[in-house]
Amino acid sequence: MIDLLIKRQSNFKNEFLSGLTVALALVPEAVAFAFVAGVDPLVGLWAAFIMGFVTSILGGRPGMISGATGAMAVVMTAFIILHGIEYMFAAVILCGIIQILCGVFKLGKLVRILPHPVTLGFVNGLAIVIGLAQFGQFKENYRLLYDKMTGNFQITGDWMSGGALLTTLCLIGGTMLIIHYLPRFTKAVPGTLVAIVAMTLLVNFSPIESVTVQDFVESQNEMAAEKTFKSKLFNEQKEDLKLSEIDAAGTALAAADVEVPEEESTRIAGAFQIPSIDWTPQSFMIILGLALTLSAVGLIESLMTLTLIDELTQTRGSSNRECIGQGAANIICGLFGGMGGCAMIGQSMINIRSGGRGRLSGICAASFLLCFIIFPPLWNCIGLIPVASLVGVMFIVVIATFEWTTLRLWNKIPGSDFLVIILVSAMTVIFDLAIAVVAGVAVSSLVFAWKKSTRLNVDIIDDGDTRTYVLKGSFFFGAVSSFKEFFDPINDPEHVVIEFQDCTVYDHSALEAINAVAQLYRQQGKQLTIMHLKEDCARLVRKADDVLELNVS
Structure with a gap:
């Protein structure tokens, strides 16, 4: 048809x-x-x-x-x-x-x-x-x-x-x-x-x-x-x-x-x-x-x-x-x-x-x-x-x-996507189109944020009195909790480096998390250096320079 x-x-x-x-x-x-x-x-x-x-x-x-x-x-x-x-x-x-x-x-x-x-x-x-x-x-x-x-x-x-x-x-x-x-x-x-x-x-x-x-x-x-x-x-x-x-x-x-x-x-x-x-x-x-x-x-x-x-x-x-x-x-x-x-x-x-x-x-x-x-x-x-x-x-x-193919998608696409289809369909019937679409976009965004937040990983490299944390993935508000758990300001050596070459910083929540970790190391009398921020990430840091206290190299 x-x-x-x-x-x-x-x-x-x-x-x-x-x-x-x-x-x-x-x-x-x-x-x-x-x-x-x-x-x-x-x-x-x-x-x-x-x-x-x-x-x-x-x-x-x-x-x-x-x-x-x-x-x-x-x-x-x-x-x-x-x-x-x-x-x-x-x-x-x-x-x-x-x-x-x-x-x-x-x-x-x-x-x-x-x-x-x-x-x-x-x-x-x-x-x-x-x-x-x-x-x-x-x-x-x-x-x-x-x-x-x-x-x-x-x-x-x-x-x-x-x-x-x-x-x-x-x-x-x-x-x-x-x-x-x-x-x-x-x-x-x-x-x-x-x-x-x-x-x-x-x-x-x-x-x-x-x-x-x-x-x-x-x-x-x-x-x-x-x-x-x-x-x-x-x-x-x-x-x-x-x-x-x-x-x-x-x-x-x-x-x-x-x-x-x-x-x-x-x-x-x-x-x-x-x-x-x-x-x-x-x-x-x-x-x-x-x-x-x-x-x-x-x-x-x-x-x-x-x-x-x-x-x-x-x-x-x-x-x-x-x-x-x-x-x-x-x-x-x-x-x-x-x-x-x-x-x-x-x-x-x-x-x-x-x-x-x-x-x-x-x-x-x-x-x-x-x-x-x-x-x-x-x-x-x-x-x-x-x-x-x-x-x-x-x-x-x-x-x-009606998209009849969706009836065969329940076990062929991610469960979150199928849930969004059901949610938007139901809310369109029960409420109205505007509420349904807004709800669907909100749920899809939250699911995306959750998935991306779980993909922030770290590799730890020790070299003498320097410990380097190599971050990989996307860093935004959803990954703040995971980011803070990576570090140990009390037991880490005197010099700590956070390597951002394979990580992208997206928002102000991420910058504040970096700043909070830096303050913890400062309280312990230790030096924290931020390395290889990408240009767009560095631009965020420069804009927020008056409210952040970071040692960026």
Whole structure:
């Protein structure tokens, strides 16, 4: 499957059809992520269009698709409840500025030094997240519940059963079979597009009943409006309630049949408007925290996806240019009522699998999505697509994304590397991508430091009244304890030499350890000489000359 992705060549037909396929898959994803963030679906759809269009032109990775993503939507949820959507738009703008600065200062290249186990864990974890997200489509009869633990309203549903479940599974299976086997007969059109069209025709021209995109959008709109309205009512009621009465009141309100009025919004998604907030230092501090989190999550996910696409297509994108493209797209999103976003590994894989290699595929996907938004007849056609067929598409993406070779690596690579893969995968699923990658890098660094610290060795040579300690290996903070144990200031002869010709000193901790040993010998009235420090090591000593007391020869 991966070989197929690598060998597919780019041409106008592939780019055009791949863009159409991606646009079809973007619609339910954008709506779902808008629902997660607690905003109107149009806010998610406009974000998907703006992110996809701008990054396709300005980004550093042709063929990579950006849009509204779940990783960023989850971070926004609590912030929107506390401060409102206008502050969220302002945070998205600041997020974009931070991302542009990262590109200008060339911080994007840091992703190139991520350990390979971290990359494998990211890919596997994200594949699992994408797969788990699809199981939300196996629910029906959505309703509102009050969560006593968080004090907020949550939307839940019943798992499908009987005929509805069987129909959904059959549509998913049919979609996956078409995508998998069609390329064996023809590569004239993307198998993903053929599968979506086939399942749509089957559902709409047969007695088969299944949830369509239109059904999904309407249900999400209704539930989001009900949640927003009841949350507002509940917050007003809590002021007059005793602490012991809050949970009962919340449970009763969640089950109550309340008529939800249509809310008028001062913000029209897709229209230019400066966020309506108080532009004060206090407001800036409110949005700064969210902006930093969004920029970190967005860049990590985008740059990791860029690296993955590089490997699949055997080409190389520009990470710094991608930072600038992502930043520009987020700034425009905030100004035009979009929720912001980053690269989408699922849609990027669909695009690559369908033959999209250049910028045209992303531009076409964004253009088709815009047409779906602004032209009602096209939206009505999109609304006929069964959600189950899109779930099948995403399951194929999960299978292609997951690095199945890692399952055979447990006894073929160092145990620490395999642990990092498992750790990053698990933390991506449990927490989020940014935390997982940072944790993976931290663990990999600690393991590396531990291994290097155990490789500092010493040979002792006695020559009359002189004892020479010949150090070999790397000397840094992790090896300080081992270094101090090598020496015996009380029993050593009057003259001691530490030979650094085969040893490299890396940091201030190592210099302080050398200085501490020198002081011990000085207290014993003995002479300690440091020999043959490498030039970079000697430079460290010269810089710290005013705080060190060393006899360097």
